[in-house]
Amino acid sequence: MAGQPRESGEGRKRDFLLTAGIILGSLIVLNLPPGSQRSIQLFLRETVLSPLLEINGAIARMRERALDFNVLRAQMDSVTGLVAAGRTLAEENRQLREALGLSERERHQVRAATVIRTGTPGAESIFLLDAGSDDGVRPFNAVATEAGLLGQVQEVFSGRAVGFDWSHRDFRASAMTPDGRTYGLVEAVRGGFREQDRLILRGTAYLSDLSPGEELLTSGRGGTFPRGIRIGWVAEPAEASAGWSRSYYVDPAVYPGAATHALVYLDSVADTVAVEPDSAAGPGQADQR
Amino acid sequence: MNLRVLLLCAGLVVTHLLLHVALGLGKVAPDLAVVALLLASRALGSAGGAATGFVLGLLEDAFSVVSFGANVFAMSVVGALAARTRELFVGDSIPFLAVFLVLGKWGRDVLVWVVSDSGSRVPFSDFVLMESPLLALYAAAAGLVARLIFARGSLSR
Numbered sequence: 001m002a003g004q005p006r007e008s009g010e011g012r013k014r015d016f017l018l019t020a021g022i023i024l025g026s027l028i029v030l031n032l033p034p035g036s037q038r039s040i041q042l043f044l045r046e047t048v049l050s051p052l053l054e055i056n057g058a059i060a061r062m063r064e065r066a067l068d069f070n071v072l073r074a075q076m077d078s079v080t081g082l083v084a085a086g087r088t089l090a091e092e093n094r095q096l097r098e099a100l101g102l103s104e105r106e107r108h109q110v111r112a113a114t115v116i117r118t119g120t121p122g123a124e125s126i127f128l129l130d131a132g133s134d135d136g137v138r139p140f141n142a143v144a145t146e147a148g149l150l151g152q153v154q155e156v157f158s159g160r161a162v163g164f165d166w167s168h169r170d171f172r173a174s175a176m177t178p179d180g181r182t183y184g185l186v187e188a189v190r191g192g193f194r195e196q197d198r199l200i201l202r203g204t205a206y207l208s209d210l211s212p213g214e215e216l217l218t219s220g221r222g223g224t225f226p227r228g229i230r231i232g233w234v235a236e237p238a239e240a241s242a243g244w245s246r247s248y249y250v251d252p253a254v255y256p257g258a259a260t261h262a263l264v265y266l267d268s269v270a271d272t273v274a275v276e277p278d279s280a281a282g283p284g285q286a287d288q289r
Numbered sequence: 290m291n292l293r294v295l296l297l298c299a300g301l302v303v304t305h306l307l308l309h310v311a312l313g314l315g316k317v318a319p320d321l322a323v324v325a326l327l328l329a330s331r332a333l334g335s336a337g338g339a340a341t342g343f344v345l346g347l348l349e350d351a352f353s354v355v356s357f358g359a360n361v362f363a364m365s366v367v368g369a370l371a372a373r374t375r376e377l378f379v380g381d382s383i384p385f386l387a388v389f390l391v392l393g394k395w396g397r398d399v400l401v402w403v404v405s406d407s408g409s410r411v412p413f414s415d416f417v418l419m420e421s422p423l424l425a426l427y428a429a430a431a432g433l434v435a436r437l438i439f440a441r442g443s444l445s446r
Contacts, residue, residue: 023369025343025365026346026361027358029362032358040351041353041357044347044351048348049348049351052310053310055312116313118310118352119310119318120349120351120352120353121349122352122353125354164354168354169355169408
């Protein structure tokens with residue numbers, strides 16, 4: 001079934017030049033500076049793809065509304081119990097802080113947002129939020145669901161924000177055990193397939209011995225993620241640098257594909273332990289937030 | 290390009306965007322954009338195929354963070370090469386179309402892998418040799434079904 005050229009020599013030459021020009025253009029697009037690439041992406045998302053994103057958001061909201069009432073009731077009962085128990089703790093904490101001369105604990109403002117995920121190639125670790133700069137969302141704000149840490153905001157626009165979840169190669173979070181004995185840095189490790197991506201806790205002390213199932217929380221170090229957001233649970237030891245440090249695989253608390261609703265922590269927090277610059281207090285009296 | 294092919298390709302692109310962007314189905318849904326590109330390219334010629342690939346690649350890359358432009362390049366090249374096949378092969382028999390769609394989709398995935406950021410791509414053997422051929426078969430099957438349902442007869446007529 002051999003074919004035949006359908007065009008004249010002149011037509012073929014023009015076709016070849018046009019084709020070469022378009023492929024050259026695609027190479028230019030591939031090597032554009034990040035700022036220009038983001039502008040093109042924003043233009044496409046806000047024009048051609050905007051109705052599709054609206055549909056995606058509407059479906060995510062419908063999925064939330066379809067949650068079983070009994071499950072929601074159970075979750076609300078749990079939260080009510082926690083809040084009731086926390087009231088006395090908060091008062092005790094306030095009194096102790098007052099006695100120790102510590103400043104008031106920092107409160108985090110949060111903004112609820114719908115998580116929109118697309119299934120296009122190259123967007124596997126990316127999510128969109130239907131909240132943007134108008135709502136106070138800023139780059140590097142933490143994003144969490146009721147189960148734990150989802151990821152981080154990267155780009156913010158009016159009414160929309162783009163973030164990456166924990167499976168992104170640039171994701172890092174300082175982690176600790178709830179008792180504060182062990183600290184480390186959590187990052188994503190790539191599986192053979194993207195569905196096999198998981199977390200790893202690196203840099204823990206060599207003598208630390210974490211058992212499977214132990215919970216890991218954000219430590220607040222570095223100031224990006226507020227302290228105390230659940231990251232996941234220790235799964236199994238991964239590797240050890242002889243006499244130096246240990247690593248553990250971590251089962252994530254949140255599976256990004258299942259997230260439809262999230263909270264954005266609006267204010268980037270300062271490091272959890274900060275010293276007031278012009279502290280009139282004596283040495284050693286730090287401002288613990 | 291006749292009206293039948295135009296409508297089929299437009300329908301495939303709209304369906305692809307609905308499945309991947311509006312519903313966020315990811316790999317669960319077949320890659321109908323490549324199927325549309327391959328079918329359109331054989332009717333449009335090299336420049337038309339490359340231009341169609343460029344536009345479809347831009348839409349695909351609108352959400353890509355680490356390798357923006359990889360789909361633009363891959364689909365432009367695939368569109369141009371797919372158009373050249375009409376000079377080598379005539380006819381739209383089902384076996385030919387199946388091989389054409391499988392190779393087109395697989396070729397696009399290989400090109401995307403080659404030009405993607407090395408830090409973000411999965412290992413060559415896992416993606417190009419295992420995952421991508423399966424995705425190519427899936428896309429080809431979907432393309433053939435669409436072709437048989439919506440555009441019976443020769444596409445190049």
